[in-house]
Amino acid sequence: MFLSILILPFLGALTSGFFGRKIGVKGSHFITCTCVILSAILASFAFYEVGLAGSPVYVYLCNWVDSEYLTIDWEFKFDQLTVAMFIPVLYISSLIHIFSTDYMAEDPHNQRFFSYLSLFTFFMLILVSGANYFVMFVGWEGIGVVSYLLINFWFTRIQANKAAILALTMNRVGDMGLSIGFFALVALFGSLDYSVIFATVPFMNETAITIIGLLLLTGAMAKSSQIPLHSWLPGSMEGPTPVSALIHAATLVTAGLYLLVRSSPLLEYSSTALLVITLVGASTAFFAATCGLVQNDLKRIIAFSTISQLGYMVMAVGLSQYNVALMHVINHAFFKALLFLGAGAVIHSFGDQQDVRKLGGLIKFLPFTYTAMLVGSLSLLATPWLTGFYSKDLIIELAYGTYSFTGTYAFILGSLTAALTAFYSVRLLSLVFFTVPNGPMNSYNNAHEANNAVIIPLFVLALFSIFFGYLVSDSFAGIGSDFFGNSIFIKPNNITLVEAEFSMSPWIKNIPFLCSIFGAVSSFYLYHWSPISFVQVTDTSLGRKLYSFLNAKYYFDIIYNNFIISKGLEYGYTISKLFDRGIVEMVGPYGLSVSIYKTANNISNLDSGVITTYALYIVLSLISFLFIIFSSVLMGESILDPRLLIVVFILLIDIT
16 A cells, blocks of 8 residues: 555656557546545555554665665655655645646646656655655655756746756755765765664764754755745746645655654754754745745745745754644645645636736635635634644744744744735735736636636635644644654754743743734735825835845845856856866867877878989988987997997898
8 A cells, every 4th residue: 555655646647648649638637636646545544554553664675776885775664754744745736636637728738747747746755755865865856857847847938947947956056965965974874774874873973963964954955945045946936836836835845844854863963953954944934024025926925935934844943843843844735735726726817917916806706716815825824723823833932932042033033924924925815806906807807716626626725724733733743742753853852842832921922923913914004905105115215225125035146146157157168168178178089189180191291102202211211220320439439339239130130
């Protein structure tokens, strides 16, 4: 059963990819959706058997690398952490497959699209179920390649090409650090198996553990879009909306968080690495929230929301609250998928319009879509008793409960981020659904709710966004819960859940909620009740500068292009011209072959066919020969010079 969970999406991808012309569009839809849904059903049984019944499963397939120093096997580990990740990956992937059957119905390349979707799901399942870092790395690189194919699915668009290349190259930066981290693991532990590494970590040098932890963080920063390796994620919106939902909710961006949570026994023995992780996560959450305030593209607003929420998750990892981080990963997956699919329904019904300034007044045209996006936004705001509340607010409380500098830093930025999140979420709802219509009349005349293939996934995700957090909160993050067993390790000194629950003032606990209320009311006032106030705020000199600064995303892209990419290209051009095509070509095979060719050509030119030239050659040769023979005599040296004796000996042999 457990291997079937992995194999079924792969079979669907192969069938749709290689036999798409034979089975047709409907056949591709049926096969890929059926395979992923069956895999999701099996994952539910696995969650019961492993997670609730507490019986992890280990599957050994075959040996992969067998050397004197290193042994790597194809092996899979289905423990509580793995089956917990199966739930969002397969449930959301199934719903996105169903959603895409209608959303992509008019696209001429349906078979290729569904093949990529299923392949993406397969590699994510490989990543979360591998029993060593190398098998995990196969899934890690697989989702990187397929994300390039999905973002660049409409490959005739220049922007899609740019976004896909940016995503791939920026992830390569993180993958380089991750690869070095794997080499360091082999050098230090002599193995890449989780069981070997985690069992021997307490006996290793802390400095080495810190270096490895920071290298693993580098890989997670690129994959999970933490500053400064975040620029690719907003650009990935160039792909179809189902791709955005799958990447941002359940698969690609959660891979970095899974890596950090899986490596909890290693990170726990490096306080420095945890400190850096906390600072990176808190800074990313605040940075992305400020950028999301001024974005005008519907999908980019939600994309910056994703980066901000990923910052919360990384912050929780840095605070050693791995179970809470994982719970927020799963909770966030459901309401973020709901927001993206809701945005896709809006875009699809309104003539593919994504600029929120050209929408408005859609609440009467798309009431169900509005309800779904309202549920997703309220869950994102951590509204009490919705799914997001049980993890997001808990992370902020745990930050304060550590009673340290980094905890206070994370608490302050986390609370401010909560206010900013509420602001841009209500801004999105106001500009899309509440304000006066700003789009063309023809688009409003054609606006209508989608069919059941779109409504059913939205309805199911809305239910998860309301109830899932309440159902799993005590199991995943409750006091005394042992749901994750040995799959997650937290040092006893780093367990602060009791302090966060019982030692904090109620006012401190309510600060994130009050910040969210303030942000939501402010946004509704500025964008719905009194839009002129917003114009007055941004019409000042300071307002324009601040707006430009945030709209330019802190000028990260400009810095990268002007000071890193352009300088790198200039340096590469210089190296190519002076070194590669200069020194290397002159002394390398090219220069040697050219020198031999020229020398041979010059020698061949001596064969002119003129008898007088040949006579000249003979005379010159005779003179040179005689000079060599008698040079020792002319120089006053002994007549028994070896050179003279050798020539005389040769002449005697020739005469005889």
